[in-house]
Amino acid sequence: MTDLARLTDALLDAAKKAGAESADALAVAGTSLAIDIRQGKLETAERSEGTEIGLRVLIGGRQACVSASDISDTTIRTLAERAVAMAKEAPSDPYVGLADESQIARDWDLAAFEMTDPGAEPTAAELEAAARDVESAAMAVDGIRQVEASGAYSRRAMHLAATNGFSGGYGRTSHSLSAVAFTGEGTAMERDWAAEGRTFAADMPGAKGIGQLAAERALQRAGATKPKTGTFPVLFDERVASSLIGHLLSAANGAAVARGATWLRDALGQQVLPAGFSVIEDPHRPRISASRPFDGEGLPTKRRAIVENGVLTGWTLDLATGRKLGMASTANAARGVSSPPSPATSNIDLTPGALTRDDLIAQMGTGLLVTSMIGSTINPTTGDYSRGAAGFWVQNGQISHPVNECTIAGNLRDMLMRIVAANDARAHLSTRVPSLLIDGMTLAGA
Structure with a gap:
């Protein structure tokens, strides 16, 4: 069982102990890296990591949702208690409710979806180098005055579980490069962009082509x-x-x-x-x-x-x-x-x-x-x-x-x-x- 699956099980167990009739729980963990280059200088380099949990409880046609970024046992217990208290005060809705057991998904071939790149996460230096390649390719085109280039990577995983017996999760990866190119000055300034994103790094087109396309598009906007x-x-x-x-x-x-x-x-x-x-x-x-x-x-x-x-x-x-x-x-x-x-x-x-x-x-x-x-x-x-x-x-x-x-x-x-x-x-x-x-x-x- 993954750590995210354990978190959803803990949330459901806490919800039932707090008095929920039924519930579903979601746990999401992610890593993201972003690089921004402007006028040849590194403007932004950000990395974030974190895990979030969410719980929906249902009581007699009433529901409430709560979430947290703290995954301690104390927080999970408190979260469930608050969700149940909120649900008891929520307006009644005859249409809310979990799926019947006969409706839920039970078998799927996750490998066939190819949602996660098995390759290593790019380093900040590698992502910066790619963004600089985008920028330099755009700046090399005559008539381009300024370029803003970006590179980003993310890896996320989620797990969803419910008291009707459903339990499943998957991950995603994303690689992207983009550029905004500027031409002209003052009120005559024009800009345009180009961007590419893929699930697998191996499928990404070359950085040079992205920069050149952004520059060509911007120049076409002149006048x-x-x-x-x-x-x-x-x-x-x-x-x-x-x-x-x-x-x-x-x-x-x-x-x-x-x-x-x-x-x-x-x-x-x-x-x-x-x-x-x-x-x-x-x-x-x-x-x-x-x-x-x-x-x-x-x-x-x-x-x-x-x-x-x-x-x-x-x-x-x-x-x-x-x-x-x-x-x-x-x-x-x-x-x-x-x-x-x-x-x-x-x-x-x-x-x-x-x-x-x-x-x-x-x-x-x-x-x-x-x-x-x-x-x-x-x-x-x-x-x-x-x-x-x-x-x-x-x-x-x-x-x-x-x-x-x-x-x-x-x-x-x-x-x-x-x-x-x-x-x-x-x-x-x-x-x-x-x-x-x-x-x-x-x-x-x-």
């Missing part, structure tokens, strides 16, 4: 102006297109549906994307950051279609929201040590198209290619959409010049029904969404 106001096609670059599908997933979240606070509240079984498009969740993809064999309530995860051939086929549910809606959980519970479960998706794929991004640029004629967005005004009930954007103006099917300080607007229900997808989604991402073209969007600029 940006406001575009004209009007109605135009908008092409969401692959770097930002996933946000559109993120809005769809948020609207299909069972918590929002149960509150009636979603523009998809009456859309189950209806067309929400063009025919031929599906949104697939697959929590079992190996070497991917959001993969998991079981959810935050111990239910076995599985591949499922959220949208199939354009039709919304189901909500994203945990146990409580499923019970509210009279449906079974989709094994999508997520939780932290200090909070109860709530619905959340993992790995997402949108059906790709047959065309390249350049093909879509040629097809759109005149309009906006969006490469970055800031701020947002999204009405969760109506789907009205408005976001600040920057990118490039497309004229007669070719990129003409960079643009900024504009706003794009529409309604998500209408927008998503008009998407045309490219084929440029990156395979290693948890959410794989290609560049998306939408015609007839409102653009506010000069």
